[in-house]
Amino acid sequence: MATHTLRAKRRRSALRTVAFLSPWLIGFGVFFAYPLVSTVYFSFMKYDGFGTPVFRGPGNWAYVFQDYPLFWPALRNTLWLVLVMVTCRVVFGLGVGLLITKIKTGTGVFRTLFYLPYLAPPVAATLAFVFLLNPGTGPVNSLLDGFGLPTPGWFTDPAWSKPALTALALWGVGDLMVIFMAALLDVPREQYEAAELDGASAWQRFRYVTLPNISPIVMFAVVTGVIQTMQYYTQPLVAGKVASGIIGGSGQQFEPGYPDKSTLTLPQLVYNLGFQRFDYGAACVVALVLFALSMAFTALLMRRRGGLIGAAD
Amino acid sequence: MSQVLDHPVHADVSAARPGGSGSERAARRRAVLEWIAVHSLGVAAALFFTLPFVFVVLTSLMSDQQALTRDLVPDTWEWGNYRQVLDTPGFLTWWRNTLLYAGLGTVLTVVSSVPVAYALAKFRFRGRNLALMLVISMMMLPPQVVVIPMYLFWAKQLDLSGSLWPLIVPMAFGDAFSIFLLRQFLTTIPNEYLDAARVDGCGELRTLLRVVLPMAKPGIAAVALFQFFYAWNDYFGPQIYASENPAAWTLSYGLESFKGAHHTDWNLTMAATVLVMAPVILVFFFAQKAFVEGVTLTGVKG
Numbered sequence: 175m176a177t178h179t180l181r182a183k184r185r186r187s188a189l190r191t192v193a194f195l196s197p198w199l200i201g202f203g204v205f206f207a208y209p210l211v212s213t214v215y216f217s218f219m220k221y222d223g224f225g226t227p228v229f230r231g232p233g234n235w236a237y238v239f240q241d242y243p244l245f246w247p248a249l250r251n252t253l254w255l256v257l258v259m260v261t262c263r264v265v266f267g268l269g270v271g272l273l274i275t276k277i278k279t280g281t282g283v284f285r286t287l288f289y290l291p292y293l294a295p296p297v298a299a300t301l302a303f304v305f306l307l308n309p310g311t312g313p314v315n316s317l318l319d320g321f322g323l324p325t326p327g328w329f330t331d332p333a334w335s336k337p338a339l340t341a342l343a344l345w346g347v348g349d350l351m352v353i354f355m356a357a358l359l360d361v362p363r364e365q366y367e368a369a370e371l372d373g374a375s376a377w378q379r380f381r382y383v384t385l386p387n388i389s390p391i392v393m394f395a396v397v398t399g400v401i402q403t404m405q406y407y408t409q410p411l412v413a414g415k416v417a418s419g420i421i422g423g424s425g426q427q428f429e430p431g432y433p434d435k436s437t438l439t440l441p442q443l444v445y446n447l448g449f450q451r452f453d454y455g456a457a458c459v460v461a462l463v464l465f466a467l468s469m470a471f472t473a474l475l476m477r478r479r480g481g482l483i484g485a486a487d
Numbered sequence: 488m489s490q491v492l493d494h495p496v497h498a499d500v501s502a503a504r505p506g507g508s509g510s511e512r513a514a515r516r517r518a519v520l521e522w523i524a525v526h527s528l529g530v531a532a533a534l535f536f537t538l539p540f541v542f543v544v545l546t547s548l549m550s551d552q553q554a555l556t557r558d559l560v561p562d563t564w565e566w567g568n569y570r571q572v573l574d575t576p577g578f579l580t581w582w583r584n585t586l587l588y589a590g591l592g593t594v595l596t597v598v599s600s601v602p603v604a605y606a607l608a609k610f611r612f613r614g615r616n617l618a619l620m621l622v623i624s625m626m627m628l629p630p631q632v633v634v635i636p637m638y639l640f641w642a643k644q645l646d647l648s649g650s651l652w653p654l655i656v657p658m659a660f661g662d663a664f665s666i667f668l669l670r671q672f673l674t675t676i677p678n679e680y681l682d683a684a685r686v687d688g689c690g691e692l693r694t695l696l697r698v699v700l701p702m703a704k705p706g707i708a709a710v711a712l713f714q715f716f717y718a719w720n721d722y723f724g725p726q727i728y729a730s731e732n733p734a735a736w737t738l739s740y741g742l743e744s745f746k747g748a749h750h751t752d753w754n755l756t757m758a759a760t761v762l763v764m765a766p767v768i769l770v771f772f773f774a775q776k777a778f779v780e781g782v783t784l785t786g787v788k789g
Binding site: 185187188190191193194195197198200201202204205206208210212213216223262270273274276277278284286287288290291293294295297298301302303306311313317340345377384401404405407408411412415416422440441444445448449454457458460462464465468469471475476 | 495498521522526528529532533535536537539540542543546555556557559588589599600602603605606607612618620621622624625627628629630631632633634635636637638639643657659660662666691716718720722723726727738739740742743746747753756757760763764767768771775
């Protein structure tokens with residue numbers, strides 16, 4: 175009798191758990207597991223959206239890695255963005271976070287001003303920066319010219335388009351600023367006082383007290399920065415489209431990655447292959463490369479028990 | 488709160504040193520110099536963060552001819568530019584579509600994500616860690632990874648391309664980021680409150696609705712804001728599903744084509760840009776606290 179009710183109770187509790195999880199269980203199946211399996215399937219098929227898919231074996235993979243002219247430039251750009259843009263964003267975000275913790279007058283106003291650009295919708299922010307950095311009449315080049323400095327072509331020059339995107343990313347550093355600010359305020363104050371008494375300089379206090387305390391957050395910022403770079407799509411696409419001066423909108427062709435492929439990223443290739451060239455098979459190959467890279471870095475986030483985002487606590 | 492990291496230039500520290508008042512004065516001078524240095528840097532940073540907004544607004548008020556020059560300040564203030572943007576065919580439709588996508592999407596996301604987050608935070612069951620890891624994996628997945636099968640599903644099987652429904656309907660099935668953020672928030676609610684409700688005879692659903700929800704308001708507010716902004720800002724989704732039908736475009740998608748159609752009119756483009764940015768910034772001012780809390784929550788340990 176007792177075991178009977180116990181079993182009934184257990185079954186009820188399991189049913190309850192499933193009921194609460196049900197929206198996500200369905201979502202997981204329909205919008206994650208099924209399309210992921212389907213992407214693997216299509217990566218071996220030749221399919222343009224019409225008729226039936228034809229088996230192509232490893233052909234799509236060979237095409238993407240050997241013959242598709244945009245794959246390696248996009249991967250190289252991604253590497254550049256990981257090395258330069260992510261680093262700049264983390265360093266700058268930490269700097270602004272430090273600055274805001276030191277500001278004593280008007281802290282709230284400064285914090286809001288520093289944070290606001292992060293909220294600017296990416297398309298709007300990108301348009302604004304293409305305007306600000308337009309080589310001929312943009313305010314930035316006008317100012318640079320006024321000081322007698324060189325005026326780069328920014329979004330129209332392959333050598334300067336990624337630095338211009340980096341400037342845009344630094345403008346929207348507010349998310350990192352807030353995270354670093356919270357971490358900096360959590361550093362135990364006694365440690366600073368002890369270091370001060372030992373005669374530590376400002377740099378030494380930063381190096382031996384601040385950094386060790388916030389290193390998990392720095393790590394978190396770097397890894398999520400890399401993952402965001404894998405998803406980097408709207409800004410480089412819109413910047414390339416607008417800077418190339420070609421009318422956007424439905425189905426218009428333009429030179430992907432303008433200027434000279436320098437703003438191509440992997441997600442743009444999925445769009446280019448799938449929705450401009452209608453080569454769904456090859457698009458799925460790039461999608462799987464993107465998947466593997468994203469998951470590798472996500473695993474890094476979850477690796478340790480009670481790790482960076484507390485997945486397994 | 489801003490005091491925590493200040494240099495401890497306390498009177499007691501300097502007084503303990505030999506030299507008394509002299510070193511105290513030196514310490515005070517150092518503090519003043521540091522104040523000046525820090526606040527000068529603060530003003531410089533504030534200029535970096537605000538000047539782009541200022542230039543955009545100034546240009547949006549210039550005449551067509553002046554917007555093509557290097558001038559920074561309008562000669563004549565052309566407020567009519569905004570009227571002209573609002574009168575552009577389609578612009579108000581994009582607004583309505585964006586509100587539908589962002590508004591309905593946010594409601595659906597919150598309603599479907601709260602029970603999932605609650606179960607992940609407070610129920611003990613086998614596979615809970617696995618489920619959480621899968622949620623995080625979904626959260627980190629670029630939308631482009633699954634877009635080909637998803638597009639075929641919505642367009643070929645359900646014939647729903649050319650609308651925003653392929654973007655709104657999935658939000659009724661939990662959004663990974665929202666689930667994760669809410670779960671982080673709900674784990675901070677002490678179990679004693681839940682136990683007390685259960686002892687009083689509340690079922691799990693009643694406990695969730697009567698006890699947990701009122702305590703979780705800040706978390707829910709943060710999730711709702713993030714989701715609203717996500718939909719407002721989304722470019723890739725509308726590009727895939729709505730691009731073929733201008734009547735279904737959103738602001739973020741339409742804005743780029745607006746630039747295409749007015750490629751020499753920087754003033755009109757900047758006015759449209761301001762109109763797309765402004766609502767987000769207004770919402771932020773009303774809900775600043777919830778938003779900043781949410782950003783912090785994503786970066787802390789659970």
